[in-house]
Amino acid sequence: MKVGLRLFQVSLWIVVGVLGSVGGGAFPAMAQEEPGSDEGLALSDVLEAQPDDLQPALSAPSAEIPQLHELEQPATTIEDWVAQIEASLVQITNVRVEATDTGLQVILETENGVLEVPETQSVGNALIADIPNATIAEEFSQAEPIDGIALMSVSRLPGGRVRVAITGTDAPPVAEVRTEAQGLVLAVTLGDADAVTEEDAIQVVVIGEQDEGYNPSSASTATRTDTPLRDIPQSIQVIPQRVIEDQGVTGLQDAVRNNAPGVTTSANYAGTGQGEFIIRGFQQNNNFRNGFRAGRFGYIADLADVERIEVLRGPASVLFGQLQPGGIVNLVTEQPLSEPTYNIEFTGGQFSFYRPELDFSGPLTENGELLYRLNVAYQNAGSFRDEVNSERFFIAPVLQWNISENTTLTVDFSYLYNDPVFDRGLVALSDGSLVLPINRFLGYPSLDDYIEEQVRAGYRFEHRFNENWELRNAFSFSSVLQTGFHSDFAGRLIDDRFVPREYLDSEFLNEEYGLQTDLIGRFSTGSLQHQLLAGFDLNRSTDSYVSRFAPLPPLDIFDPNYDVSTPSETESGYFQTVFNNNLGIYIQDQITVLENLKLLVGGRLDFTEQEQNFFGEEGSQSDTAFSPRIGIVYQPIEPISLYASFSQSFFPVIGRSRTNETFRPERGTQYEIGVRADITDNLSATLAAYDITKTNVLTTDLNDPNFSIQVGEQRSQGIELTLTGEILPGWNIYAGYTYTDARVTEDNDIPEGDILRSVPEHGANLWTTYEIQTGNFRGLGFGLGLIFVDEREAELPNSNFQVPGYVRTDVALFYQRERWRAAINIRNLFDVEYYETAQNRNAVYPGAPLNVTASLSYTF
Incomplete structure (x- = not known):
């Protein structure tokens, strides 16, 4: 057991090393001066110099070469790292919506940095534009800014992205995106009225919002209603599809054992991937699928059609009947x-x-x-x-x-x-x-x-x-x-x-x-x-x-x-x-x-x-x-x-x-x-x-x-x-x-x-x-x-x-x-x-x- 614990400690150090190397390669930790500046030779000039150019660079007066104490030091704390990451993102400081003769224009103002021009797509009767490498100080939403537009919103997405969503009343809008001195401008005109209905657009927007990556915010197993996890007085763990995909898992037992610590199986019935789960110490005789009993120990679950796995820990008889008290596993x-x-x-x-x-x-x-x-x-x-x-x-x-x-x-x-x-x-x-x-x-x-x-x-x-x-x-x-x-x-x-x-x-x-x-x-x-x-x-x-x-x-x-x-x-x-x-x-x-x-x-x-x-x-x-x-x-x-x-x-x-x-x-x-x-x-x-x-x-x-x-x-x-x-x-x-x-x-x-x-x-x-x-x-x-x-x-x-x-x-x-x-x-x-x-x-x-x-x- 001491050997196992030692391996665990070594593996944790590997995590730190890998993430540290990734962070060092992905995030700027040094301040590089512009070539040709009066302050001296930029570090990038030395690194990019050809062999013939290297000697002059090395022989330059020491006053022209930046010293170590003059360079911005790498982050040494999580707070510093977060600050560096946030600094690398272009921040949208204000959102302005103005009516025009042909529709409206949305202006995303920034103080420093230039927003990348995003590609747009129509989903239902909504126009979607995801802006990479950006963040927003305060999310924005406005209902019915003009006739023909039902909703306009600017929201933060995982992965350093900002989404602009403009939903038409009867049709998807069309936008021309350009960069101006005041920021990024979306010139929006109303689309063809022969598109989808408003109800369809609302459904599409909801589906998009449900992609919450590694941190789902709600679950249905604990209450049979779509309840935020923060409002449920019982431990429930949601294993989302994104985690399953990243791990390359295709079997239910592996997905649960990999991500729900303490949950084991009573068997692997003859190598078939079957077996009842043991949760909080008690062997459960049933697995569930969309809230229904899916079979006893003989149940094999292929994950090809599974959106998420919800592990409810503790007694579940109040909604699901005769069960052991440890908890249940429900596939959605x-x-x-x-x-x-x-x-x-x-x-x-x-x-x-x-x-x-x-x-x-x-x-x-x-x-x-x-x-x-x-x-x-x-x-x-x-x-x-x-x-x-x-x-x-x-x-x-x-x-x-x-x-x-x-x-x-x-x-x-x-x-x-x-x-x-x-x-x-x-x-x-x-x-x-x-x-x-x-x-x-x-x-x-x-x-x-x-x-x-x-x-x-x-x-x-x-x-x-x-x-x-x-x-x-x-x-x-x-x-x-x-x-x-x-x-x-x-x-x-x-x-x-x-x-x-x-x-x-x-x-x-x-x-x-x-x-x-x-x-x-x-x-x-x-x-x-x-x-x-x-x-x-x-x-x-x-x-x-x-x-x-x-x-x-x-x-x-x-x-x-x-x-x-x-x-x-x-x-x-x-x-x-x-x-x-x-x-x-x-x-x-x-x-x-x-x-x-x-x-x-x-x-x-x-x-x-x-x-x-x-x-x-x-x-x-x-x-x-x-x-x-x-x-x-x-x-x-x-x-x-x-x-x-x-x-x-x-x-x-x-x-x-x-x-x-x-x-x-x-x-x-x-x-x-x-x-x-x-x-x-x-x-x-x-x-x-x-x-x-x-x-x-x-x-x-x-x-x-x-x-x-x-x-x-x-x-x-x-x-x-x-x-x-x-x-x-x-x-x-x-x-x-x-x-x-x-x-x-x-x-x-x-x-x-x-x-x-x-x-x-x-x-x-x-x-x-x-x-x-x-x-x-x-x-x-x-x-x-x-x-x-x-x-x-x-x-x-x-x-x-x-x-x-x-x-x-x-x-x-x-x-x-x-x-x-x-x-x-x-x-x-x-x-x-x-x-x-x-x-x-x-x-x-x-x-x-x-x-x-x-x-x-x-x-x-």
Whole structure:
């Protein structure tokens, strides 16, 4: 562990060095005198001198050569660096709008420096001009400056840019841009009235504003409403598409592990990228997609159509029903765009990896009533693991019908086919050691015919009655099928050398049906302002599993022989079917007491029914549970939000006690406090502390060991810190740290104090990029990532087997100009041997060694 911490410290120094070198190359640190000035010879003259000219320069009197103390020194503090960066940007000090005979002119005044003449584009009926290498002292906005212009605004964008947006009432305006002594002038005339409608323009402007880079300001998972993060009294982390793209990630597990410290996976189910997430110490049995249950541990998520990933930490039963108390991961998918947009991308790399991908979107009708989006991806890859490869195909079309100004209907569908080699990873010896090379395959590849298919379909209907009330109704269906024969483990390691294997022909089917209806209203009662959410959802899930098996020869882990014949006969194995029905009725009120004081009060009543057939033995039970949440947010000053909250969760426990009574649901209770600080407009930090207790945990009944009793208790306490956004123009950061103490506090079998499985005590991540903003290398960027995961217990009760901690370093180089983007991503730069997770000592999943991928994309 000391070695891991030392590597982490070394990697941090690398960050400082890389960013320092980038800063030194991109930002002027010395004052250079103009050639020919009376003050003496400029430094640039010496550097640019030809050999014949060098001697006179060197022989010049010392008074004519600038001395070190006369040069402006490089920045030595962050404050100095910020000052230098801001000084390099041309500042717009004033915006003047004047009516003319043909329209209006917009004058952007500056004190020092000349603004670059930007290119303009029409988006809907809005004229957009993005000015590079600029900033503005105070953002400007004016509604209806003249007839025919609905809105005119000048705003600051990330990356040292300023956007001028002029929205026409009936058509996109036209502008001639020129530089004059008074500043940059946009001479605007009204456009052709046969363009798009005002409603379309408003939608386009909103979409543009939602591109917030590394620092999204709002999320929907925590409240089912689009609520600013600063107003949510619970920790929620948003992983935006920009971060995922810069890291070159294509799988859900990698995206979450890279960016949500402390969140691990319980497994990597046979190398397929599946596995349930462990959040705040507790294993979650469901992932979510657009607010619907997307499947259990068998869920594979391709990120081709994902806009962002929202990680809600803490109990979520108040809106999502039966769940473990640690939190949930919700994927928010891309939606159709009102302007034609086409993107194609190809990625290739080590281990025979290649992946073409396309993303097309736009209107299907001239009036824009019908919009579409289509995401398609194909992936074929080998592996650093012997005998292992995979193939995947994914397609996701979306259709949106804008029925009227206030009514939309969106229909979506997706299909995923995945064909991997079933790979259970490595094994640990009886003393807990991991001695096998990470490429060793411990199965029989000739017996592999395992595949997975996922089908998803649904709709979302939204209707606004007026500005204050709206109705949402949505339906989702998902089917996850895993089938085919393969070799699997059949027991623990024998004599620390032979791993038992069996031939397994199985079929697992998970089907999820979900129906949600929400009514959202905004109103006032006296001085209190309310945003009310009331609704219900219906969920039905079916899990069925059936298998047949045959014994196989044990495999020698040190000298494997993969030559084996297919068994001619199989025996009946496991059989189980579980039906789960749930009705949830919920209400939530977001109350603005004062401008800087907000309350969140909500509750949900759930009615659940479970039916199961286990080897022909049928059983059923029903439960009722109420899950409350109360939170308060206080903002002493505008950039700071202090919050505190109380929330509960529930999760049904199937079975009966010694007295033939059904078990009560497990209950989770959390207390959380935190602070969110908007350090700048583009940089935010969040600090949270929590305490979760889970009760009604099953343990052995001491009066009869053949039965269980609900006296077990588990507790998790911790601290979480995140920092996201843009530090300086072009310099982004996405970082976090977590401390988690998750233990058994009461149990009849497990010793009190044992650490919960796969939970690191410490976890940290850092991903930072810098993109050059000006000059010939504008658009060239660099990225550096550090991931630290502490040692984890692999079994409960704890044993002599722990998964070692590690520090992994990733780097990236990218270049984007106009419609092109090229990138090289190197993962595990220092070729560290590490293990991502362990299901138990018989299934340990190693991480990949150093590997390189390159991608090229084009948008048109």
